[in-house]
Amino acid sequence: MDVIEKLAVLGDAARFDVACTSSGSERSASSGAGVGSTVAGGICHTWTDDGRCISLLKVLLTNHCDYDCAYCRNRSSNDVPRAAFRPEELAMLTIEFYRRNYIEGLFLSSGVVRDADHTMGLMIETLRLLREVHLFRGYVHVKVIPGASPEAVERIGRLADRVSVNVELPSTRSLLSLAPQKKPADIEAPMAYIADRRSANREELVRYRGAPTFAPAGQSTQLIVGATPDRDVQILRLSKNLYSRFDMKRVFFSAYIPTNAHPLLPALTSAPPLLREHRLYQADWLMRFYRFDVEEIVDSGSPDLDLDLDPKSAWAMRHLDRFPVDVNRADYETLLRVPGIGVLSAQRVVAARRLGRLRTEDLRPLGIVMKRARFFLTAAGRYAAERIPQAAELRVLLADKCGQKGYAPFQLRIEDLPVVAEGA
Amino acid sequence: MFLRYDDTFEGFLTAAAACLRSDGAASVLRPGAQIPLLPVQVVETEEGFADRLGSYLSTRLGPEVPGTVYQAWLSLVPGIEDAIVAFLRLGLAKRRDPSGFLQEPSVGAVVKASRKVTAEAHFFLGVVRFRLRGSVYLSEIEPAVDVLPLIGDHFAQRFHDQSFAIHDLRRGRAIVHPAEGRWEIVDVAPEEAGNDRDGETVGDGTDDCASTVWNPPARPDPYEAMWKRYFQAMAIEERFNPTCQRSFLPKKYWRHLVEEPGSSDRRVPG
Numbered sequence A: 001m002d003v004i005e006k007l008a009v010l011g012d013a014a015r016f017d018v019a020c021t022s023s024g025s026e027r028s029a030s031s032g033a034g035v036g037s038t039v040a041g042g043i044c045h046t047w048t049d050d051g052r053c054i055s056l057l058k059v060l061l062t063n064h065c066d067y068d069c070a071y072c073r074n075r076s077s078n079d080v081p082r083a084a085f086r087p088e089e090l091a092m093l094t095i096e097f098y099r100r101n102y103i104e105g106l107f108l109s110s111g112v113v114r115d116a117d118h119t120m121g122l123m124i125e126t127l128r129l130l131r132e133v134h135l136f137r138g139y140v141h142v143k144v145i146p147g148a149s150p151e152a153v154e155r156i157g158r159l160a161d162r163v164s165v166n167v168e169l170p171s172t173r174s175l176l177s178l179a180p181q182k183k184p185a186d187i188e189a190p191m192a193y194i195a196d197r198r199s200a201n202r203e204e205l206v207r208y209r210g211a212p213t214f215a216p217a218g219q220s221t222q223l224i225v226g227a228t229p230d231r232d233v234q235i236l237r238l239s240k241n242l243y244s245r246f247d248m249k250r251v252f253f254s255a256y257i258p259t260n261a262h263p264l265l266p267a268l269t270s271a272p273p274l275l276r277e278h279r280l281y282q283a284d285w286l287m288r289f290y291r292f293d294v295e296e297i298v299d300s301g302s303p304d305l306d307l308d309l310d311p312k313s314a315w316a317m318r319h320l321d322r323f324p325v326d327v328n329r330a331d332y333e334t335l336l337r338v339p340g341i342g343v344l345s346a347q348r349v350v351a352a353r354r355l356g357r358l359r360t361e362d363l364r365p366l367g368i369v370m371k372r373a374r375f376f377l378t379a380a381g382r383y384a385a386e387r388i389p390q391a392a393e394l395r396v397l398l399a400d401k402c403g404q405k406g407y408a409p410f411q412l413r414i415e416d417l418p419v420v421a422e423g424a
Numbered sequence B: 001m002f003l004r005y006d007d008t009f010e011g012f013l014t015a016a017a018a019c020l021r022s023d024g025a026a027s028v029l030r031p032g033a034q035i036p037l038l039p040v041q042v043v044e045t046e047e048g049f050a051d052r053l054g055s056y057l058s059t060r061l062g063p064e065v066p067g068t069v070y071q072a073w074l075s076l077v078p079g080i081e082d083a084i085v086a087f088l089r090l091g092l093a094k095r096r097d098p099s100g101f102l103q104e105p106s107v108g109a110v111v112k113a114s115r116k117v118t119a120e121a122h123f124f125l126g127v128v129r130f131r132l133r134g135s136v137y138l139s140e141i142e143p144a145v146d147v148l149p150l151i152g153d154h155f156a157q158r159f160h161d162q163s164f165a166i167h168d169l170r171r172g173r174a175i176v177h178p179a180e181g182r183w184e185i186v187d188v189a190p191e192e193a194g195n196d197r198d199g200e201t202v203g204d205g206t207d208d209c210a211s212t213v214w215n216p217p218a219r220p221d222p223y224e225a226m227w228k229r230y231f232q233a234m235a236i237e238e239r240f241n242p243t244c245q246r247s248f249l250p251k252k253y254w255r256h257l258v259e260e261p262g263s264s265d266r267r268v269p270g
């Protein structure tokens, strides 16, 4: 099979993967040999015909797989076209694409051939060729195969910018029933190893700037949403746990798209829960940047996110007694909790107040979404909306378009398409 | 009073400084601008003035200010000159970077214009496509504003071992970077650019980067076909969404891409 044919099969097999962000580490190439640099902000190189950003060459090393995970298209019992890159082929392809400015780097994943470490060995060899022979200094994200040995994880961490071990199923019970060859410990052990090595590496780098790096862009993971009966509260508690225990940079959510018939999985005809996935990302955002705790967003009493309202508006609806707030007096933390005010606009409010008291008409230029924020703000003694609406009415006014369209392109912009994981 | 400058950034800063020194009744005009019926004074550009003013603004108002002003100026938004003068006047009065005072119309205009330019430059970090001609990597772009001064460092850092050129067809200028060398912006005369397809050389012929420039390739680059194929394989046909795609990647930029957006439905089944 030609490289171009392999590329078609293995690109196709990888396209349902999320986590295409190429940001998080910054490395300039101005000194020393080699080609490439990484950029903190992330760069999109093109957009597919379905509107997704392509930043990295996202492929599987192979889609042959000895495992038989129920939710995966590449599982051993499926009859799909199979292909495998030789490490030097993929290294060459990456560097040649990179030099033409098609991509920011490589996002490598793989089906499991023989066992975890054998597969990891092929991935390591690909990266070694890329880094040591082609002197590639661009971005590399590798998915660690569950069950990989510490030695393999160590080697891959030294070669990659970001590593991820995918949790996939949000509960042990689901994992055991749907991915029988994967054990919870196979996922947790490499994650813990990576977290430990990262913190040790940070200290090494403080002592000696030239110390070799270990996954400088950190680790991430992915959870499949909607394949199993797990509730949002479980998913968000789990992701909080992952952030704190393993120092995750990102937890990605991926709406399950049915690919295989299975008694424990949603019917093949069921639509992927894209709106739910979108709400989970919004909730995750609140936890990471808006200083919300999981239990403020969902709890055992109301275990799922409201699909009609973004989680911040939903929180505000439950705490109407705290509003309206005075935009000229409220501190930064309070501003962050106002629907329609984001991190950037909260910072702008704080900066703009230095010039003088803000009036309601000053707020829109600061980037505040007045459509929602006006019900929660006063400025210079005036309420920002014409009148205070009743709670039921407010709920309707706050509903975002996502809810009505049933589908939100929100995170398509940020991290590519939300579908099920292939590869490990 | 109206001050006219010579279309260089340096000239603009000289005029802007003259305005700032006066009491504020002056207005700065770009060369192409409509000539008002009032007296126009032509400002003589002071050499080296941009650097001096830049470091003054940077220490007085903050390190971001010279960049913001430069980017806003590049936007070509009508009337941006006067907005920049008002922006700087406010900053000097408050002794801080005025960018935070977005409730002021001049600040809003400057920040918006500078963001428009940096967004365009960032976009081109991604959509520049190099075509390999001999040992030189060539790219042709048609950005809405002049992005070359803003993207040169990025490409020179990333591809410092490559000889490359990025040719802005709309403005007849190109970034030229010899391998392991320094990049610069050169004018590409329209006649030379017009000769592109005839295999004429650009530059004086001694430049490493110019010798093989614009020659048509002897045979097609296999990696271009691979990229096209990969691009098509990545689209999910059930979700074709040209509107969404075009909001990120406007059709006017498709011409110089290798991957042929919109082509995924023609793909050969893998």
Ligand code: SF4
Pocket: A065, A066, A067, A068, A069, A072, A073, A074, A075, A076, A110, A111, A112, A421, A422, A423, A424
């Ligand atoms: S999820 Fe990974 S391990 Fe499981 S079948 Fe698919 S490729 Fe194989």
